[in-house]
Amino acid sequence: MSGHGFHVHGPHDHEVEHAAHGGDGFSNKIAVTTAILATVGAIFGYQAGATQNNAALFKNNAAIKKTEASNQWNYYQAKSNKQNLAELALSLPGIDTDKYKAEVERYKAEKADIKGKAEELEATSVNWDRQSDEQMHQHHRWAQAMTAEQIAISLAAITLLTRKKWLEYASYAVAAAGLGLGVLAWLHL
Template structure:
């Protein structure tokens, strides 16, 4: 019995060659999957960043809107005081003192000036709030495409995994197509 001598058949040789090719194929799938996972992580981070930025601008819009509401309330109070002072002048009995009339007219002028300033402030705050709301909408605009991109990339990762398990090479083309769709969506999110 000679253990040093081995005769190999064609079947054994082909099996070893296919195993070597399979290892290379599996390594390519693993590398492809790792690249896709990295792309998905970056795209997911960018999607989360857009949400955070949108929330920051939305919170700013709400805060400024509350300040505008306060300014409008102060404006209405000053306008009400002006209106009451004007009614006192308009309804003053004949012979009402000139000093009192002058004091009421001074009050009217003061309330009018304060009301004008408060109205300008409220209008400015309303515009700032609307601008911050617009910035929120603009910051959130790419989010949907980024979320769809991450989904397509995750589908590509799943298909690549199935390819590695089943050895069906055609699935890798489908995975590549899904990855391409995800990459395109991620790119379109910023246009």
């Protein structure tokens, strides 16, 4: 917070500010690395959100198609009931059997079309579900990559404060792991 010449900030902010204005090569390198990692992490975060949204959209499409298939199966069942009634009517005395035989055949043909549509809608639903699962897997890869970059940024901040070389290398290693996860996400693996 700043006001009337009085400035308060955290230790990391202090170190980053001094790195930016000072001639310390170590601090400058860590500050630039942190900025690059933050940018990469932001890209990974965007991708994670986009794939999660796609997964939800695809799951919604699967549910819609599943509902449409259910409606077709209900229609199929109604035609079956009408067919059964027409078949029952054939056993009644004094009826026009040709009329009810024609109805039975008509219902059989209609049911075949309805069944085909229902099965097609179910297959489409399964396909949307599969695509949703693939997007969720990719989302998890992007989220893992983003998390690794965030951890690398935290290690870089601690490196600035402690000036420990091993922490710098640990930050680079975690950042590399995050980049590797990002590549796996990009390749859909």
